[in-house]
Amino acid sequence: MNREKRDKDSADGNLGAAEISPPLELLNSLRVHYQNGQLIAAEKLAMRITQEFPEHQFTWKVLGAVLGEAGRQSEAIKANQIAVTLSPKDAEAHCNLGVALTGVGRLDDALASFDQATALETNFIEAHNNKGITLQALGRLHEALVSFNQAISLQPDFTEAHYNLGITLKALGRLHDAEASYRKAIALKPTYAEAYNNLGVTLKQLGRLDEAVSSFCQAMALKPDFSEAYVSLGVALGNVRFKSANPNLYAPLIQLLTYGNFTRPKDVAKSTLSLLKQDVQIKDLPFKRNSTVSLDEVAPIIGSLNKLPLLHHLMRLCPLPELQFEELFVMIRNLLLKNLDKMEVSSELIYFLSTLSIHCFTNEYVYSESDEESYLIDELQVKIPRVLAQSKQPEAIEILCLAAYRPLHRYAWCQKLKSLDNLEEVKKRLIEEPLLEKTLKKDIPVLGEISNHVSLEVREQYEENPYPRWIKLGIPIKAQSIAAVCAELKLQLHSDDIRNADSPTILIAGCGTGQHSIETASRFSNCHVTAVDLSLSSLAYAKRKTNELGFTNVDYLQADILHLHQIGMEFDIIESGGVLHHMHDPMAGWEVLVDLLKPGGLMKIGLYSQLARQHISEIRDEITALRVGRSEADIRKFRKSLAASHDENHQRLTKSSDFFSLSMLRDLIFHVQEHCFTIPKMKNCLDELGLQFCGFENEDVISNFRAFYGNEPDIYDLELWHQYEYSHPRTFAGMYQFWCQKTLS
Template sequence: MARKQRHQNSHGHTSKQLAEQQSPMVKTAMEYHRSGHLDQALIIYEQAYSVDPENAEINYLLAVLNNQLQNLERAHKYIDKAISINNRNGPFYCALAETYRQQHDFLPAITTLKKAISLDNHSVEPHIMLGMIYKSMDRLDDATNAYQAALVIDSNIAEIHNNLGNVYRNKNDFERTIKAYKKAIEIDNRFAGAHHNLGCYLLETGDPYNALSFLRNASQLQADNSLFTADLANCLGQVVVTETDERLRDDLIRCMQLDRVDGGTLAKNVNVFLKQFTPLGKLIGEIEKDIFNPLSPETYQLLVDPLFLLYLEREQICDPELEKILSTSRKIILEMSVLESHSIGPNIERFLSALALQCFLNEYIYIENESERSKLKILEERIHENIQGNSEQLCVVLVYACYRPLYTLHLDNSLMDLVSSSAEASSREVFKRQIKEPLTENELKQNIKQLTSITGEMSSIVQAQYEQNPYPRWLYCDHPQSTSLADYLYSLFPASERGNNNLPDRVNILVAGCGTGLQPIRDARRFLHENITAIDLSMNSLAYAKRKATEMGLENIEFMQADIMNLKDYNNRFDFIESFGVLHHLEDPLAGWKVLCRLLKKNGVMRLGLYSEHARKAIVATRRYIQQQGFTDNLEGIRLCRQAIFALAEHDPVRSVTDSPDFYSVSECRDLIFHVNEHRLTLVQVADYIKQLNLEFLGFEFPDFHTIRKYQECYPEDKQALNLELWDAYEQANPETFASQYVFWCKKIED
């Protein structure tokens, strides 16, 4: 990321020099401009213009400001006028070039900057701008030369070294990239962008430990920059926690609080930190010795650890031992809450609300016995009989919310008000998630269109599963920087030629099998697009997706109920189709893939996720075990099955499924090991399907670069990593490579 361009009146004239030449009115506007109060600056500049419209500098300043506000037509008008008044001023041409640059009109921008250089070859700004434009055009040698020319004029500008590092990064020149970023930091240690760039580059190249300090610096220097915090979270997800560090606790808390961070990124290290480097870990031993009491003052203080509470509220717990702490705490608090002689008191509201949020998030997957069920009935009766409207009554309601969603309790208005108006934010969140959001989803279902009927027997069976358990339940997701699909593909596959993809800047997107909306929402944030159509079999999943999209202000995603197999007569065509984790649940995956190919425009691209035969051997063994043991796929059957698997020996291959995050919520566990229909493929089969469908394989998508590097060490002859036969051999030797799915891109080369 390049640092934000300096205030453009630094082109040739400093702000001070300009201010000395201008009226008090313009000086005031420049102060507003310099301090970032752009609207106020614009008003005063325009007033000054109305007094003196032939003042070249005022026209220039208005052009600079309108460029910043992306009012490009107005910027063009003002700078053209400034140049017509004075055509010997280099900074004026730089401002015009900036207008061209923002319009992606690069050739006139280059010509204009060369004019600026001819007028004043001692100014660094036109050289810096040339470097930025050449980099945007992938003319990396020209960009290097432009930045080197700027360094000849002034080698002590951090921005130039940082931008040069970005060019070397695109050239895959590791040593020069590192050197350039470090030089930028040496010149200006508070340059957050350079710390961020160096951290991200070290992370990309497999060095998360050294990356961490630079990404931490960037996040601290710009605490309000959510992108920097999100990248810090990504790094934290890749390091292995080996020692206690209070900075790490602070990092984890800051990242977990950010709505654009997927908490799953951090879950593993939060688990490790809590269990190994806080006293929380000792509670596991107390449970085993049957001396655990969650309401004892000492124990309760451990349960309200701020990081633990945040984890409970925002991300499902994916750890058997922490699950044991939570399920045992729930059971003991329930027992105490129904004793006539005992009051659970209002002081545990904070933990209870967090636990209620966790249980709702995992869809009440924790095992419960008959004693708990009978006590829960007593609790329900007491809630309705003793409407006291105090904080102790609120805690009793929260105990219920740890076992069943509050919308099943049919609270009267006074109790509803008690929960929704609590002074504790997490209790208000319980009301929001367990009452308000389900009601919203029921309302949204009424307005979701049905694009096709659902007629096939297998489609109906799969639909029923996801109506019962919309998948997945999620709260927060990453918020990637918006880019064109073409540029995104180039970032994934740098060896490809960006100019040959023939994709429009703004694409029409189909997400086939959108579930609860995570993929179309990510696509809406990531890609410049015209329209997004998102379809799914399950109306309950679509309602969840629609609610989340509405909450995030994404109104241009059209959610519709449809069966992929009934889209044969659908007339729309798309530039990009995504079907992630869907085709392998169809009765005939190839037939479904063919339908999607028909909907893809020529030169359009697809992103697919398909199950691997080699990677899912443990899942196959688990499905066989479930069948042999006779576990059913309802809530009670899933609970009993999980307890049986937890009890298996550590070396049992079936027990390895407990390592999957999907094992820790009802919908995800059902999808993982109880799905009604699942196909698995090998890469030899995938290659055959791609050939049958006349598609071009573009490459695999991995969360980092480690797998590609390992593969290319084994098969250096496959420089672009596109040989699926070699990948099949690699996977057989490394069966965990595609543990989640084969995630890959392909292109339609002809209709």
């Protein structure tokens, strides 16, 4: 109940018999404390009054409200129950009790309290609204509509009721009606950030992505720490391609990229670049293939790029999945290297080169280089240690030019550099962090010796560079129980016992550089994660990022899946994405994981789709036929030929984000081992392993499946999915990602 109404009631709080009523000054003080939000003082005074006057119902009611606002719902329930007992016909007391019961998940009891409140006072607006919220949580959506509409009929300008009505209408699929309700709530309360966010979610579902993005940005502007709005914006941007300039979006996009960990930058890179390409600073740049520029033109180009902080932020966080930008950067890098002695050093040049060097390190130097550039780099590699040996410092521009071609941390002299002291991010990212990873490697436990020949080759591939290299990621805002996650994903469980695992143990088999393990550790409440991988380089990267983000519920271990029997424990949940299909015998590895899964436990698996990767398979065959090597130089050379090719498969590959990172491209088309699956083959594996399919995870894929079949198709029917994939062969371009459950027997 709102404080204003309770304050009014306080005037009546001493109308009982004189001998059981507290002094008026005490009640006035209690009212002032509560009205001003002084909850500690209000609680102390209310406790004192209830001790002296245990039958003073109003004070118990205020105490219940204070305890509820402090988040102490169990205590609030007791206080409100006393208030109800002392005055059974007090509708407000019943409503307050309902709110407290809702707070501890006792929804049926809460509903009974709200029913009692509305029966006692049919025009009790807040009780109708709270009843609607409870009915909504119970899944009784049509009844919830009745309650919200009742509240609105009693008070047409009741903002919360319009907002809650919108939530229910959206859940019922009545998106246009939901939009109208959210807009009404915003009209009544223009600063309502939550309504803007939910409006954006609704607009996204309606396919009006530009409007959705605008709505999310408005929510962020109104409430800069509104985590849900950041997440919503990140999700929406994954599908947006801008066709006109809109500089007003730059600030919220920079916020999204730099504030917290709400989205993976690579997931919003394409949409962000599509926006930047419309900017006047970008449009006239020499993007055409084989364009040439003179040294005199470089400074103005850099000046234009420096006017776009959004571009710099993105470049420092992830590879840019855009060949036009790549060709421009390759050209600028080449010119600067060849003209180092002629360049006029300026803060603008240092700023751009700092960003470029971080960007090239992040994409693992995937850009091609000419023989002339290699020669000049070799000269720099000789010159810099010679200067340092004379107790002098090389010029910052020389260090940055070198860093745009080679990783600085691999040079023995890198820690002697003082030239980068004023470039803290460059020094941290290119030197300090990789050296820290080298130290962390020594402390990672090892489970058995890796002996399988394919496992050894895979490990060698991933030791060269931590895979994948990342800076920020999308961490779930709030951890949830297994039951809540299953409900959110709409998983079809074949045994409910797993819902009761309050402290789940989780295994990540093939954790790479920690994105998977950290996101899982933050997804499930009160969980502990054991994360294993073949590559010490990747594990050290994962350990550094886990420490950096403050996670203490993840342990890392170097191990081959084939040796995990030695781990000596079973798990409630096992996740392995993109790993089994790289093993010599995927079923052998999968069998080990099933043995480690508790009966009734859940497993999330990611496997390559044969249909979706047809073009990849053909390119891999081409690599074999041409006898292309797997060295970094070989990969760069072949990649350059792909970028210049007009072949359909090649062009399709260049549109993949993985094309713009050396280790990702190596994993995509140069991996030493790869198996592909079909849905029937996947089903056979599940049957053989005693696993039952629970559902795919990708929400967009499921939405498209539903839209194709209509009339609520069975989303757990793998035969239906097989038919769907054959008519939509690119559906699982990002792998089959699905959940399954181990049978109890």
